[in-house]
Amino acid sequence: MLIVQKYGGTSVGNPDRIKNVAARVAKYRALGDQIVVVVSAMSGVTDNLIKLAKEIMPLPSEREMDVLLATGEQQTIALTAIALHALNVPAVSLTGPQAGIVTDVVHTKAKIHNITPKKVHELLKQGNVVIVAGFQGETPEGQITTLGRGGSDLTAIALAAALKADLCQIYTDVDGVYTADPRIVPTAKKLEEISYDEMLELASLGAKVMQSRSVEFAKKFGVVFEVRSSLNENPGTIVKEETKSMEGVVVRGVSLDKNQAKITLVGVPDKPGVAARIFKALGDATVNVDMIVQNISHGTGTPQTDISFTADKPDLLKAQKVIDGLKSELGLREMITAEKIGKLSIVGVGMKSHTGVAGKLFDTLAREGVNIDMISTSEIKISVVIDLAKGEAAMKAVHAAFIG
Amino acid sequence: MLIVQKYGGTSVGNPDRIKNVAARVAKYRALGDQIVVVVSAMSGVTDNLIKLAKEIMPLPSEREMDVLLATGEQQTIALTAIALHALNVPAVSLTGPQAGIVTDVVHTKAKIHNITPKKVHELLKQGNVVIVAGFQGETPEGQITTLGRGGSDLTAIALAAALKADLCQIYTDVDGVYTADPRIVPTAKKLEEISYDEMLELASLGAKVMQSRSVEFAKKFGVVFEVRSSLNENPGTIVKEETKSMEGVVVRGVSLDKNQAKITLVGVPDKPGVAARIFKALGDATVNVDMIVQNISHGTGTPQTDISFTADKPDLLKAQKVIDGLKSELGLREMITAEKIGKLSIVGVGMKSHTGVAGKLFDTLAREGVNIDMISTSEIKISVVIDLAKGEAAMKAVHAAFIG
Numbered sequence: 001m002l003i004v005q006k007y008g009g010t011s012v013g014n015p016d017r018i019k020n021v022a023a024r025v026a027k028y029r030a031l032g033d034q035i036v037v038v039v040s041a042m043s044g045v046t047d048n049l050i051k052l053a054k055e056i057m058p059l060p061s062e063r064e065m066d067v068l069l070a071t072g073e074q075q076t077i078a079l080t081a082i083a084l085h086a087l088n089v090p091a092v093s094l095t096g097p098q099a100g101i102v103t104d105v106v107h108t109k110a111k112i113h114n115i116t117p118k119k120v121h122e123l124l125k126q127g128n129v130v131i132v133a134g135f136q137g138e139t140p141e142g143q144i145t146t147l148g149r150g151g152s153d154l155t156a157i158a159l160a161a162a163l164k165a166d167l168c169q170i171y172t173d174v175d176g177v178y179t180a181d182p183r184i185v186p187t188a189k190k191l192e193e194i195s196y197d198e199m200l201e202l203a204s205l206g207a208k209v210m211q212s213r214s215v216e217f218a219k220k221f222g223v224v225f226e227v228r229s230s231l232n233e234n235p236g237t238i239v240k241e242e243t244k245s246m247e248g249v250v251v252r253g254v255s256l257d258k259n260q261a262k263i264t265l266v267g268v269p270d271k272p273g274v275a276a277r278i279f280k281a282l283g284d285a286t287v288n289v290d291m292i293v294q295n296i297s298h299g300t301g302t303p304q305t306d307i308s309f310t311a312d313k314p315d316l317l318k319a320q321k322v323i324d325g326l327k328s329e330l331g332l333r334e335m336i337t338a339e340k341i342g343k344l345s346i347v348g349v350g351m352k353s354h355t356g357v358a359g360k361l362f363d364t365l366a367r368e369g370v371n372i373d374m375i376s377t378s379e380i381k382i383s384v385v386i387d388l389a390k391g392e393a394a395m396k397a398v399h400a401a402f403i404g
Numbered sequence: 405m406l407i408v409q410k411y412g413g414t415s416v417g418n419p420d421r422i423k424n425v426a427a428r429v430a431k432y433r434a435l436g437d438q439i440v441v442v443v444s445a446m447s448g449v450t451d452n453l454i455k456l457a458k459e460i461m462p463l464p465s466e467r468e469m470d471v472l473l474a475t476g477e478q479q480t481i482a483l484t485a486i487a488l489h490a491l492n493v494p495a496v497s498l499t500g501p502q503a504g505i506v507t508d509v510v511h512t513k514a515k516i517h518n519i520t521p522k523k524v525h526e527l528l529k530q531g532n533v534v535i536v537a538g539f540q541g542e543t544p545e546g547q548i549t550t551l552g553r554g555g556s557d558l559t560a561i562a563l564a565a566a567l568k569a570d571l572c573q574i575y576t577d578v579d580g581v582y583t584a585d586p587r588i589v590p591t592a593k594k595l596e597e598i599s600y601d602e603m604l605e606l607a608s609l610g611a612k613v614m615q616s617r618s619v620e621f622a623k624k625f626g627v628v629f630e631v632r633s634s635l636n637e638n639p640g641t642i643v644k645e646e647t648k649s650m651e652g653v654v655v656r657g658v659s660l661d662k663n664q665a666k667i668t669l670v671g672v673p674d675k676p677g678v679a680a681r682i683f684k685a686l687g688d689a690t691v692n693v694d695m696i697v698q699n700i701s702h703g704t705g706t707p708q709t710d711i712s713f714t715a716d717k718p719d720l721l722k723a724q725k726v727i728d729g730l731k732s733e734l735g736l737r738e739m740i741t742a743e744k745i746g747k748l749s750i751v752g753v754g755m756k757s758h759t760g761v762a763g764k765l766f767d768t769l770a771r772e773g774v775n776i777d778m779i780s781t782s783e784i785k786i787s788v789v790i791d792l793a794k795g796e797a798a799m800k801a802v803h804a805a806f807i808g
Contacts, residue, residue, distance in 0.1 A: 015456055015459040015460050018460060019460060049479065052419055052479075052483060053482070053483060053486055055419040056419050056422060056423060056483060056486050056487045056490060057486050057487070057489060057490040060486040060489070061485065061486060061489055063496075064482040064483075064485045064486050064489075064497055065482070067478060067481065067482040067485075067497050067499075068478075068479055068482035068483065068486075070478070071475035071476075071478045071479050072475075074471060074472075074474070074475045074478075075453065075456075075472055075475050077471065078457070078468040078469070078471040078472035079456060079457060079460060079468075079472065081465065081468045081471075082457055082460050082461050082464040082465060082468050082472075083460045083461070085461060085464070085465055085468075086460060086461040092467075093468055093471050095471075095548075098546060142502060144499075
């Protein structure tokens, strides 16, 4: 079997942990598997480098930040190879560029353009474990790039696709994907498997396991991967295309995102182009808008409507400034902001073929005395914005109602 | 003018020092010069990485150490480019491989094979300061290599040669090359200029300014360079091919190397191949032998001779083991070692056309009551091994006699 294993920054955070990773890799290899290991920078290294750069200049050049930050992963690959040598396992490290990872030129958040893993294949064939630096690549012109947040997961999944690996394992500090955050819902269960779409919804809903882009990539190229812990031997959660059996389960997970703020624009002229103008301006200011709800228009003369949207809490001030700038131009009447909100979501591919899920959710919340502020649905999820103070109690009740 | 400037680890040891380097570079650039900057790793960074690796394995793979250590310089180039941006100076960083530095495959002490500075030229033409990582390159097959001790100096000088630079400045924490170590000889003077050969002798005689290989490279390719301080604006010492005027000065510098030990082999059979056997074995054991003195043979039957040599003090035990192993094979009678020795040398291209220099040296030492243990001469230097305890007094007397 050809296995791609990815270890994050905490798993390789110091020499002893790197030795642990090497021991795990050696165990798989002893079973006769070919192994490609993708590693992140040791935890803390990247933050220190960013701090150094910002001491020199508050907004350093993105090209140079890529040159700087790529060193973190390069250090880990060398140390991991050395740790395997210490166990008498032949191992060779490759930087992202050496592994054939070619990206576009968007520094600090480059997209993988293609992978030519010729060298990886050669080294595997010679019997080596191949250690590849996550998070990095180079442009066709040879400039160093990094892939942005979650970049090492992406490297692992893209390599698994390019190498046609039999298995891709994402090692992290949690046991897998849970039906809800176990710190809030003690009865939360680890899922044996989950579909790409469900995982995507969970990722975008505040479950911190993985960034959406890696899951999207895996879905696009059909890479089956497993999220599991580097601290124990427990099987993790398999992420794959949905199967018939999955659809039998209505709700796969419950999440609560406490990091959103709500902005309501009152009295928005209901004519073509106004919403586009607003959300284009927010996008240009890199405000990450999530839910958008628009009610039917009302009033006489030019009809008016109310638009509510949520955005990441740290972006709230930026969003307010954008809206203030548009107020007179668009004739907005009023802007109301709310920070003490929570977005509670239920996710499951089974939902689309089951009726009554929304009703059951709303009923459960009503019984808990939770008022619903906004509703947004997709084929496989329902999200509601509620009072933050009631968020955790609501989450437990909803988990109990749908999952147990 | 096209200027190559090299800054060592202390000069770029923290963000403030990097800003100082940037300010100096910006000042030159404001005069209209094109500038290529070569930097080392921030002081301490390389040692920390070595420590990490050795925590994992005492003798880590040299290939992987190169991957690991090359990150140090890569961090500095990015931070230096950022510091120049902060001063509104356009600057682009290049790793050794990106700058076109191709080496052989001898990891941790690679030799530069050739430099194709196409990208450097392009970036200069676009008006950029180009920051190149010292100490590193890649093999024709794309493996990362490092150049070993003094590697950043070598990068600077080799780049200056490849770019046909008008000036190459080696910035360090001393003002230049002195006639003697000012900590020992308070009357020591900074030299305005010195020839490659003199600099080479001084380098190999314990003057710590630069490694011999960089000077050899400069001599071979006729690169004139200046050793100067990054802490002030004083002109430094120009190192170049000897000129007529240099020959007028008999003695350019006096050095004292306290780091040598002496081994005398008594009763060495004086027949062809014996000395070769001894020094080949020492070389194989990587003992760095410096002076070798053999006296005329004496005795009846197979003639016998005594051979004395000096080696770096830390290599003494290794050397003893090698000689012990050869004792019976070669029929050596006895081995005598001495650690408390000093090697005092005078260097100067003028020496070769002046008679009486050796006599004056020996006379000066005799007046100081210093006994001479070994003598070795070349066209431009005379070295004597003396009692370590009398080393500094002897050095002062010799400096006073020849230089003032």
